[in-house]
Amino acid sequence: MFKNTTLSxxxxxxxxxxxxTSAFAGQEIIVSxxxxxxxxxxxxxxxxxxANPDVKVLINYAASGALLQQIAQGAPVDVYASADLxxxxxxxDKGLVGTSSITNFAGNKLVLxxxxxxxxxRLYDLSGKSVKHIAIGKPATVPVGRYTKEALEKNGLxxxxxxxxxxxxxxxxxxxxxxxxxxxxxxxxATDAAVAADKVTVACEVGGHKPIVYPIAVVSTGKNxxxxxxxxxxxxxxxxxxxxxxxxxxxx
Amino acid sequence: MSxxxxxxxxxLKVAGLATLLALAAGIVLAFLLARGGFPGRDWLDAxxxxxxxxxxxxxxxxxxxVAGRNGFIGRWLESTxxxxxxxxxxxxxxxxxxxSLPMVFKSARTAFEGVPGDLENxxxxxxxxxxxxxxxxxxxxxxxxxxxxxxxxxxxxxxxFGATLMVAGNIxxxxxxxxxxxxxxxxxxxxxxxxxxxxxxxxxxxxxxVFSGKILRTE
Numbered sequence: 001m002f003k004n005t006t007l008s009x010x011x012x013x014x015x016x017x018x019x020x021t022s023a024f025a026g027q028e029i030i031v032s033x034x035x036x037x038x039x040x041x042x043x044x045x046x047x048x049x050x051a052n053p054d055v056k057v058l059i060n061y062a063a064s065g066a067l068l069q070q071i072a073q074g075a076p077v078d079v080y081a082s083a084d085l086x087x088x089x090x091x092x093d094k095g096l097v098g099t100s101s102i103t104n105f106a107g108n109k110l111v112l113x114x115x116x117x118x119x120x121x122r123l124y125d126l127s128g129k130s131v132k133h134i135a136i137g138k139p140a141t142v143p144v145g146r147y148t149k150e151a152l153e154k155n156g157l158x159x160x161x162x163x164x165x166x167x168x169x170x171x172x173x174x175x176x177x178x179x180x181x182x183x184x185x186x187x188x189x190a191t192d193a194a195v196a197a198d199k200v201t202v203a204c205e206v207g208g209h210k211p212i213v214y215p216i217a218v219v220s221t222g223k224n225x226x227x228x229x230x231x232x233x234x235x236x237x238x239x240x241x242x243x244x245x246x247x248x249x250x251x252x
Numbered sequence: 253m254s255x256x257x258x259x260x261x262x263x264l265k266v267a268g269l270a271t272l273l274a275l276a277a278g279i280v281l282a283f284l285l286a287r288g289g290f291p292g293r294d295w296l297d298a299x300x301x302x303x304x305x306x307x308x309x310x311x312x313x314x315x316x317x318v319a320g321r322n323g324f325i326g327r328w329l330e331s332t333x334x335x336x337x338x339x340x341x342x343x344x345x346x347x348x349x350x351x352s353l354p355m356v357f358k359s360a361r362t363a364f365e366g367v368p369g370d371l372e373n374x375x376x377x378x379x380x381x382x383x384x385x386x387x388x389x390x391x392x393x394x395x396x397x398x399x400x401x402x403x404x405x406x407x408x409x410x411x412x413f414g415a416t417l418m419v420a421g422n423i424x425x426x427x428x429x430x431x432x433x434x435x436x437x438x439x440x441x442x443x444x445x446x447x448x449x450x451x452x453x454x455x456x457x458x459x460x461x462v463f464s465g466k467i468l469r470t471e
Contacts (some may be wrong), residue, residue, distance in 0.1 A: 050335055065439065066438065066439050068441075069438065069439055069440075069441060072441070073287075113318070133339060138422075138436075139441050140439075140440040141439050165423075166421050166423065167421065167422060167423060167424075168421075169422070180316070180320060180321070180322065181319055181321050181322055182316070182321050182339075183339050
């Protein structure tokens with residue numbers, strides 16, 4: 001008797017969990033956004049849902065290169081927002097996005113950060129003995145890693161610092177490494193540094209790279225291109241741009 | 253060539269050392285828990301089995317908290333020996349041994365409990381010391397189960413990804429094991445490299461399993 005009651009309670013619980021996850025009946029779009037857009041897009045997603053009650057926005061964050069691979073392998077994504085033009089161009093070349101829908105919606109700055117209380121103040125401090133580990137994004141898949149590589153090569157520091165690099169999967173992981181003090185310095189966007197302002201110090205802004213431009217586009221394999229277009233229009237509207245500005249993004 | 257050999261040799265090194273570490277800790281713990289009827293034994297057993305159930309990223313997080321720069325073990329290591337486990341292959345060994353410990357521990361405990369107490373008592377009546385009883389009676393009778401556990405541990409250590417990624421990072425040439433190299437290759441769209449690494453890993457694992465299967469069957 002005890003066994004039957006436990007079993008039925010368990011089955012009812014399992015069924016209710018299963019049913020509750022498939023309760024939404026309206027339209028859904030999946031947005032793949034670069035990791036640095038986490039805070040801004042989470043809010044934009046919520047605002048868009050409030051303005052369009054029949055729509056649900058699911059946002060998927062990762063490094064732009066990783067997101068591109070997911071889309072290339074057939075992920076049912078409706079909107080793709082990348083942290084650099086290079087990855088979006090690759091997407092366009094493969095026919096994964098509607099090239100006419102590519103719109104530049106934001107810009108950013110590259111900064112050198114260090115854990116709170118660190119003595120690292122300038123780029124050249126990185127060559128010092130006390131700096132053992134420097135976190136940067138993996139250049140193959142993470143745009144911030146590519147901007148960093150460009151900037152350091154321009155400054156003649158790249159090859160000298162290479163043995164110290166710890167390659168992160170995304171700009172947010174780079175930020176995490178610095179926040180925890182696991183590394184002595186790292187390169188992230190100004191917007192990311194702002195989010196962790198209590199744990200990291202911005203040593204300096206880093207120049208010497210091509211302009212940081214974020215493009216957004218409708219993905220060809222998406223199920224809801226109409227809603228996808230509306231989402232992009234919302235990002236470009238005054239309301240969307242205001243949210244981006246609030247988190248420190250610049251105009252594209 | 254080195255883009256295949258480097259991760260392979262590193263993985264074999266890390267998995268091998270991790271298995272040895274897991275064996276040492278697992279045998280000791282299994283013996284203590286098989287023998288002792290002390291209170292809280294089941295809870296201790298569950299604690300050491302936990303890495304089997306927890307997602308590797310959770311384990312990786314715990315390891316960072318404990319062994320990272322600000323963790324209590326991490327700080328002790330840095331002040332006493334001047335070393336850190338983060339971003340090193342030694343850290344990868346620790347991560348892999350933690351996840352494969354339950355494999356050895358569970359198999360070894362079952363093996364030890366399967367050794368007939370009568371035989372051990374017979375040895376004792378013949379005047380053998382406790383350590384002699386362990387090495388000459390208990391261990392030889394339990395070694396098959398322990399070896400099976402070690403095989404599983406090695407396979408698990410070879411495939412370890414989540415905890416290794418968090419603790420040791422994904423540094424080519426230093427901590428990029430086969431699993432991480434495959435992940436990198438697939439992520440950057442380098443399918444030919446990815447496929448080659450996957451086939452290499454599969455062949456190595458098959459060879460190890462066949463070889464250890466032979467050892468278990470003979471004798």
